[in-house]
Amino acid sequence: MTPVELSRTVLHAVRCAVDDGELKVTVPERVVVTEPGPGGCGDYATTIALQLARPAGQPPLRVAEILLPRLAGADGIRDVVITGPGFLNISVEAPAGLVSGLVREIRDRGAAYGHGDALAGQVIALRVPYEVRAEVVADAVVRIVATQGARGTVEHAEPVNLRPVPAPEDPAPLGPDAAQWALLHPAAHDRPRITADHLAQRESNPLFRVRYAHARIRSVSRNAARLGFTAAPGPLRLGAGDEARRPDIAALDTDTSDVAHPLLTPLADHPRILAAAATHRAPDRLARHLVTVADAVLPFLPRVLPCGEEKPSAAHRARLALAEAAGTVLAGGLSLLGIDAPEHL
Structure with missing residues (x-):
């Protein structure tokens, strides 16, 4: 709907x-x-x-x-x-097959998934003060508006039209990725936190969850290759024969139907979020969206690979395709924010 x-x-x-x-x-x-x-x-x-x-x-x-x-x-x-x-x-409700159709679209478009023409032909002049957060936000906005067909420019001139709340201190000691996140994740009207929390390797750190989710997806893809199978969009559930033979595995499939998979909404919403981030000059919307994608994909990853002596099936290939689609969105979003999407973490 x-x-x-x-x-x-x-x-x-x-x-x-x-x-x-x-x-x-x-x-x-x-x-x-x-x-x-x-x-x-x-x-x-x-x-x-x-x-x-x-x-x-x-x-x-x-x-x-x-x-x-x-x-x-x-x-x-x-x-x-x-x-x-x-x-x-x-x-x-989502019609049956919507997940596989969405996964095919993401696989076909790759890093360009979510790009559109909402701002086609526009030239967006960003006038910012001499302040580190304003400059970082402006750079991200230039990349984001380009996904919607616009060209952004940045200059230090009056009157200023992009003035996020300044950083309370120099974020450089956090390192490039954590510094970018610290400045971009809060909304423009919120004061950013320049603290070591952004470096913490734990679930309470949103940046860690996003980058960890991408690294885990890449790890799952490598392990699938070692098991001799690759991704292919399709139904996510085990077939009737598989369920009968492996009821223990079938029991894990309670939330992996095509109709109501928890990854469906965040992945399908990505084009809308990206357009809104461009229209409102708000990279924080994209940053928060990436956290939503990561939080939806992480609980799903343990179900992608076969368990024990189980042989890879069409359902496993479909799950791998869905996980990799989430990885595509995470990598693309992090790139727009100027943050590395790690293969290992």
Whole structure:
């Protein structure tokens, strides 16, 4: 389900609630759906309940509760959760085969996956102060806007139009990769932390998780080659015969279906995130997205290779293809941020 289709579905739910007499409002012409904000969940979120609360004369939470069952029962919607004062967070279903189709697209496009023409033909002049973070952000923005067909330029001139909160101290002692991350991962209005935490080799460090995920994917690919098989997009689950012979392995497949794989949304969202990062001159959006991809792929990697005496199957080749697609997104994103994507870590 696309955002446009989901918007129509939410609008239909509002109309049904009005027709049933549970809401007394004028049905809006359109409903905006966006990615969930902090504290949200699912694939998309909408503030329609907050928008309708005042004209309906009801609290936003009550409006959301009225709309929830009508949305939850709609075709293409897997789950609806209310968060905060009345945000509707929506998880959509993916048609069978969508994962393999997405993996093929990423494999075909490689590092260019996610590139588009949202800013085609534009020349974006970035005027920045003489400050290390502003210059690093501007350099990343130039690379990111190029993915959307624009050409960026950087100059030190007034009036300044790109001024992130300055770094509190020189980030150079962190080394090039950690320094880049420390300056780019926070939003422009947040003060960056120039601390040794960015060098920590542990899960609490987002940069470590992203680079470790890429290195693990490369390691899995090398091990698959040693076992004599390569990646090939296809169904992720074991076949019926394999499940019957190896119920212990089949039990691991509870979250690897083509319909609701946890990697589906972050990989499919990559073009949208990249376009938003370019449009809003916000490399932090890309950095946070890479953390989401890494956190989705890491729990999946132990299921890619055969276990014990198990022979490589089509499902293993498909899982390897999905893992490598995630690696492509991670490597491409890190490159745009000016950070190395390691083969070993």
